[in-house]
Amino acid sequence: METIIKVQNITKSYKMGKTRLEVLRGIDLTIKKGEFVAVIGASGSGKSTLLHILGALDRPDGGSVHYQNQCLDCLRWGKLNHFRNKTVGFVFQFYHLLDELTVLENAMAPAMASVSAVGWLALKPKVRERAFGLLERFGLKDRLKHKPYELSGGERQRVAIARALMNEPPLLLADEPTGNLDSQTGYGILGAFKELNAEGQTIIMVTHDERIAAQAGRTIQLTDGKVKES
Amino acid sequence: MIKWLLAWRYFFKRPISILAVVAVALCVFIVLVVMTVMNGLLRDFKQKNHDYAGDCIIASDSLVGFGYYEDFMDILREQPYIEAVSPMAKGVGLIHLKQYKWDNGIEIHGIDPLLHSQVTNFANTLHYQKQTPGNAFSPQYAPQLDGCVTGIDVIPLGRRNSDGTYSFHDKPMQMELVISVFPLNMKGGLLRSLDLVSTKSFFYSDDSHSGLVRVDGAVAYIPLEQAQILCGMDSPIKRISSLHIKFTDGTSFSYSKVAKVKFLWDEFVVQNADKPGSELFANVRVQSWQENRRSIIAPMEKEQIMMTMLFLMLGVITVFIVFVVLYMTISHKSKDIGILKSMGAPMSSILGIFLLFAIFIALIGSLIGSVSGWIFLYKVNDLEDWLYAHHGWQLWDRTVYAIGDIPNQVEPEVLAIIVGSAVFACMIGALIPGLQAARKKPVQSLQVNQL
Numbered sequence: 001m002e003t004i005i006k007v008q009n010i011t012k013s014y015k016m017g018k019t020r021l022e023v024l025r026g027i028d029l030t031i032k033k034g035e036f037v038a039v040i041g042a043s044g045s046g047k048s049t050l051l052h053i054l055g056a057l058d059r060p061d062g063g064s065v066h067y068q069n070q071c072l073d074c075l076r077w078g079k080l081n082h083f084r085n086k087t088v089g090f091v092f093q094f095y096h097l098l099d100e101l102t103v104l105e106n107a108m109a110p111a112m113a114s115v116s117a118v119g120w121l122a123l124k125p126k127v128r129e130r131a132f133g134l135l136e137r138f139g140l141k142d143r144l145k146h147k148p149y150e151l152s153g154g155e156r157q158r159v160a161i162a163r164a165l166m167n168e169p170p171l172l173l174a175d176e177p178t179g180n181l182d183s184q185t186g187y188g189i190l191g192a193f194k195e196l197n198a199e200g201q202t203i204i205m206v207t208h209d210e211r212i213a214a215q216a217g218r219t220i221q222l223t224d225g226k227v228k229e230s
Numbered sequence: 231m232i233k234w235l236l237a238w239r240y241f242f243k244r245p246i247s248i249l250a251v252v253a254v255a256l257c258v259f260i261v262l263v264v265m266t267v268m269n270g271l272l273r274d275f276k277q278k279n280h281d282y283a284g285d286c287i288i289a290s291d292s293l294v295g296f297g298y299y300e301d302f303m304d305i306l307r308e309q310p311y312i313e314a315v316s317p318m319a320k321g322v323g324l325i326h327l328k329q330y331k332w333d334n335g336i337e338i339h340g341i342d343p344l345l346h347s348q349v350t351n352f353a354n355t356l357h358y359q360k361q362t363p364g365n366a367f368s369p370q371y372a373p374q375l376d377g378c379v380t381g382i383d384v385i386p387l388g389r390r391n392s393d394g395t396y397s398f399h400d401k402p403m404q405m406e407l408v409i410s411v412f413p414l415n416m417k418g419g420l421l422r423s424l425d426l427v428s429t430k431s432f433f434y435s436d437d438s439h440s441g442l443v444r445v446d447g448a449v450a451y452i453p454l455e456q457a458q459i460l461c462g463m464d465s466p467i468k469r470i471s472s473l474h475i476k477f478t479d480g481t482s483f484s485y486s487k488v489a490k491v492k493f494l495w496d497e498f499v500v501q502n503a504d505k506p507g508s509e510l511f512a513n514v515r516v517q518s519w520q521e522n523r524r525s526i527i528a529p530m531e532k533e534q535i536m537m538t539m540l541f542l543m544l545g546v547i548t549v550f551i552v553f554v555v556l557y558m559t560i561s562h563k564s565k566d567i568g569i570l571k572s573m574g575a576p577m578s579s580i581l582g583i584f585l586l587f588a589i590f591i592a593l594i595g596s597l598i599g600s601v602s603g604w605i606f607l608y609k610v611n612d613l614e615d616w617l618y619a620h621h622g623w624q625l626w627d628r629t630v631y632a633i634g635d636i637p638n639q640v641e642p643e644v645l646a647i648i649v650g651s652a653v654f655a656c657m658i659g660a661l662i663p664g665l666q667a668a669r670k671k672p673v674q675s676l677q678v679n680q681l
Contacts, residue, residue: 085574100239112232113575120231
């Protein structure tokens, strides 16, 4: 299988007052296209930091991250924005929906983020159709005009997934996507991920719950900032 | 596209934006009202000065005046760009009103009323002889007598009403005014050693209301020849104090025409350099009406500049209010910035959201401020009349200030400058918090919400 993302010896540390906290201490990782990978570890083990680096939301202190054959560290801000917009879809634990926008507008947001107002006029029908399709797929077709605060936790997370998939990104990154949901709703979300993975979607999911991680095709354990695969 | 949508939604969903709109609206309202009134007063004041002086003035700094003016008037009349020329003899003296045993200092203006009306707005300042300015110095009650026109506030007859208007009789009252002047010889000394003062009786024939306090309260117009005799300007060379010129295209004259007149004058001075009394030409200046009236207009212009400076400070306050509103909005919307960055929104889009937000505040605030300012100005004179009728209060006491209605004509260019400044001020206020938001690291922004 083709390698979609390759991480070599990445390190990351944060300054906490006078001390420096080393979160990642030389991570090597390869993710193949179509894989469903769960990253598991204790709280503070660097799972989210790793995910942010994979999604170009953060930069490592050392080492390199390659998406296919493209070095992410070498990209300038403009190219990184393009990478985040077209290549990666994020699903966060706290959904992170935009409160001022409706469900439909939230789903369309990634498409809107990359076009001008003039370009949007031409693109809108196609984007709208795709957003409708995704929201319908996740059982939200009756909630299109609702605001995020009018939805349940599970519904919000499904809107977040629809939004993440809007631009058909090759890579879906999920940071504790079930962490804020009850177990039944959480499994529902997980079911959606498995379905997407079955269709060929590459997914990297961070979780601290081993039962959730067990649903993934591969599990990576992060301990003391280092990888331990199982 | 998302910046437009989010800026619009932030604007409508955040109550704090209403505060910013109100601040901008108040600023625009105040600036529009004050600038309109100040500009109107200044414009009116300049126009009155222009009406009083004509387009171009050739004037002597000295009370002695200058001679050979008739020769130069002939030269001027040949010029196609000159419509009319009027000579004026000026002097200072005393006025004595026999009936009331009242005396006061006065400025004598000797003019040909018909010529002067062709050059200046003199005819329109008259009350009784507006249509026949040639008869301005013929008292209606006794046309054979020597008449004089006094500035409307020269004689304190208590005709000025509290609303700024004047009461007039159907015909001018018969009043004998004795005017005394110190006549000067060509060297500037007193003309006669024994009989120091020239005195002559005139009969009040009309009022002149120019709207300029320093003219209406201090000037008496008499026939040119009489003024020349009184001021000692009749011999050995006939002299005047100034020549007032009107250019052919009226008010829209250009400085080049003044320069042409100056050139003609310089030539005339050279040609007449050998004549007796030519040394008086050294005191003569050729000026546009603005230059001639500069000492009168400049203080008011300075006052307007001071007001503009004060309102610039008001603009700084607007910038600060918008800055605070934007800063608060951004601190509340830190999570949104992180979300947008995780979706690949560029820095320009993030900055664009907050700049557009500020522009919406500026435009809506300006619209409200402009409309309410316009309505206020439209009704300001009615409002003042009502306040005066019911509470006896006037913004400008018309017994003191020589103004009629409060100027309320909104100038489109002034409005455009105010609205443009409001938009600019709001954008400046939004720039720093907007840039801070745009430069935030996505992870930083997202974690704020998780803590």
